Amino acid sequence: MPHDLKHKRIWVAGHNGMVGSSLMRRFAKDHIKPLTVDRASLDLRNSADVDQWMSIHRPEIIILCAAKVGGIGANSTYPADFLYDNLMIEANVIHAAHKYDVEKLLLLGSSCIYPKLAEQPIKEDALLSGYLEPTNEAYAIAKIAGIKMCQMYRRQYGCNFISAMPCNLYGIGDTYDPENSHVIPAMIMKFEDAKRQGKSHIEFWGTGTPLREFLNVDDLTEGLICILEHYNEEMPINVGSGQEINMSDLAHMMADISGFKGEITFNSKKPDGTPRKVLNNCKVNNLGWFPKIELKEGLEVAYKDYLTRI
Numbered sequence: 001m002p003h004d005l006k007h008k009r010i011w012v013a014g015h016n017g018m019v020g021s022s023l024m025r026r027f028a029k030d031h032i033k034p035l036t037v038d039r040a041s042l043d044l045r046n047s048a049d050v051d052q053w054m055s056i057h058r059p060e061i062i063i064l065c066a067a068k069v070g071g072i073g074a075n076s077t078y079p080a081d082f083l084y085d086n087l088m089i090e091a092n093v094i095h096a097a098h099k100y101d102v103e104k105l106l107l108l109g110s111s112c113i114y115p116k117l118a119e120q121p122i123k124e125d126a127l128l129s130g131y132l133e134p135t136n137e138a139y140a141i142a143k144i145a146g147i148k149m150c151q152m153y154r155r156q157y158g159c160n161f162i163s164a165m166p167c168n169l170y171g172i173g174d175t176y177d178p179e180n181s182h183v184i185p186a187m188i189m190k191f192e193d194a195k196r197q198g199k200s201h202i203e204f205w206g207t208g209t210p211l212r213e214f215l216n217v218d219d220l221t222e223g224l225i226c227i228l229e230h231y232n233e234e235m236p237i238n239v240g241s242g243q244e245i246n247m248s249d250l251a252h253m254m255a256d257i258s259g260f261k262g263e264i265t266f267n268s269k270k271p272d273g274t275p276r277k278v279l280n281n282c283k284v285n286n287l288g289w290f291p292k293i294e295l296k297e298g299l300e301v302a303y304k305d306y307l308t309r310i
Helices: 018-029 047-057 072-077 079-099 134-157 183-197 217-230 247-258 282-286 295-309
Strands: 010-013 061-064 104-108 161-166 168-170 201-205 211-216 237-239 244-246 263-267
Touching: 010 018, 018 217, 047 079, 061 079, 061 217, 072 079, 072 134, 079 104, 079 134, 079 161, 104 134, 104 217, 134 161, 161 217, 168 183, 168 217, 168 295, 183 201, 183 247, 183 295, 201 247, 211 217, 211 247, 211 295, 217 237, 217 282, 237 282, 244 247, 247 263, 247 295
Parallel strands: 010 061, 061 104, 104 161, 161 237, 168 211, 201 263
Antiparallel strands: 211 244
């Protein structure tokens, strides 16, 4: 039976982030007003505070998309922070969800949980079958721990806790930080900065050859709603577009969108990360979900969002 989300107390943990804000827009269309609390009012790394908040508000469904996130540079520079913050957030919220009898919890993970050299497209059962990509190892380990917590609380206590693993995300509400952004917002910032300063050359990290799968955050949100309503299994479930693009082609696509006419080069002395990463999305497709937003269309909207907000 589908899980009915209407008339439920839904807590979107991390509602101000890119995924959380997309979920909030989606729920507003259905006249659903989720529970929210900002970071200044509740530090999810503090177990006592999380316990107290949960005891008062008693959510019935939790979508746990709160996390410390960043690109290769941030993950390499602050690995202890990425490991500690994400472990604490997951442990506190998942344990409190069990303690206060939450009907269903959905943990949002990341495709970086899978081994660096996993067979492609990556199936969910590839988890823990090989070595992780070193540049985001700390974040991946934290997310794997969250997945395992959901599984173990399900096994020991019968909790309906599930986890979804999206591919690389982008879209409205993305984080734009010169040091900590993911690849698409980093590219958007670089191209806009180059245009404003009249630069004739842009350099990116790596060789330009790694293949990546990108999903618009609003497509992800539709996938998460579908998963909440229809998925109740222990194994994580992938959510991706199924479409790949290499970093060089992505950069040139972004140059076209931005109007940048200069030279684009890649610095092979900088890390590439995983050579290829595309998800096997059969499980979520079998639930009836498929992405609708084409990459170039989504990038154009994301670029306009950046210009409007920043």
